[in-house]
Amino acid sequence: METRDRNWWKESVVYQIYPRSFQDSGGDGVGDLRGIINRLGYLSDLGIDVIWICPVYDSPNDDNGYDIRDFYKMQAEYGTMEDMLELIVSAEALGIRIIMDLVANHTSDEHAWFVESRSSKDNPKRDWYIWRPGLGGEEPTNWESNFGGSAWEYDEDTQEYYLHCFSRKQPDLNWENPEVRRNIFSMMEWWIDKGIAGFRIDAITFIKKDQRFPNLKTEEGRRYAPLAGASLNQPGILDFLHEMKREVLKPRNVMTVAEAPGVPIEQIHEYVDEQSGVFNMIFQFDHVDLDVKPAAKGIYHSWKLTDFKHALSKWQTETADKGWMALFMENHDHVRSVSKFGSDSLYREESSKMLAAYYFLMRGTPFIYQGQEIGMTNHHFASIEEYRDIESINFHAYETALGRPKADILNHLAKRSRDQGRMPMQWSAEPMAGFTSGEPWLRVNPNYTSINVEQSLHDGNSILHFYRKLIRLRRENKALIYGSYREIYKDSEELGGYVRTLGNEEWTILCNFTDRNAAIPAPLAGSIVLSNRNDHEADIMKPYETVICKAECEAGQEETASPSC
């Protein structure tokens, strides 16, 4: 692999902001745009290049902004359009680009389009959403919404059902209708004209539905079947996406990162090939969903280190020569990575840094989710009343109705709830973690007194400073961006790592995923450039140790089979 395919979005590091939980400037307990503007200096010092900002559009907030009422207006709690434009300009002045969340699979049921659509069967916008009559007094199909319960909601006035893959307040748009597509595309153009650099594209693999609307196979004892079988990555979806690329994305050369669950690895190039694909990169979820797939809904599935490594490495290998991945460990839909894949007690610092090194230097564009850079952790919520996330609240209600014990449900939510990743950003040891001067919309993790940005800035050895070093290292060494990828210690249940090679440079990233010493079977190549400890001993990796080594190979010796030159 050469650097001939260089591109700014490949060389960038993205920071994801969940605005509701990032920084409140007004004291109402909810983060806002002014809060983000006030923290731009912090992000610039961290060294990131792009901010992905989760939805800030006008919304009744059934799904924290992923239910959009008006694409052209800001959520009043967050600020005004002037604030948003100021954010774009202020970020640009610091060399930071903004990408926005594009939610195009559905709107809010309070969006003017849907209000019209539901007003009568012969309204011109009726067909902008997916309406079907009931069958024998029941829903049109047995599809289960991603948030639980039927995916169909009955409308008394017009006596038909509408489809919602997510909450009942998120009716799905009918992408079969060309008017819908044209309106979404012109909204995208409007935002690009406002100065944003691109989009993170929400739930895009849901836009095409099997037009036969078949019933799906249910699991024993379940009334509904997960709707993926008829509405996730369905044949024909790429026609819609190519139209989006042709009409909007290509002529404007914007950055695109698509949330694309359901894309099988065999199809990755149809999505991300630079010439014939549709997006710059996609998010895949195999590694973060190891604990729930392939088990039945709501059941915990145990996994091994080799499963975790394989879930990431197989995509790396598949895109080794062409295509590009979005690299991530956390986002607003998932729990904190140190609690899930590392150790959030004794070895929190070491394992956070180890996980950072492991994913950050793979081939792709790294994303950091707010709070990840200071090693924020999960928290065991004492009762369902403390949760705010609609998915978690619905899950609790449905599982309770099925007779599942409360403690069991809470244990599952402690490991999976989206609120684990949504607790307010921990800025300082001040009350409410410096997030708000009021009552936060979601509880603050009590460990903010010791885990916070202020403390991390003062401690030169902190996780935050380790991220800064990683960002710098990646920026200064193109081999860590464009180099080839080769996994090492694939079958080990202790060690994980890989080699990146470009020209005569060979970089080895090696990690110990356990809290015990692990022997290194082969000597490390080159010299250590960065590590999370300062006591490396030859042949041994200490608990959660990570080392990043650089070696210069003799001419003609590139791409060696072992980690040493």
Ligand code: TEU
């Ligand atoms: O999530 C949709 C989605 O596909 C994820 O739930 C994904 O399947 C999961 O993370 C894999 O484990 C997006 C947003 O990220 C989420 O916050 C919204 O609630 C949802 O769309 C609806 O807009």
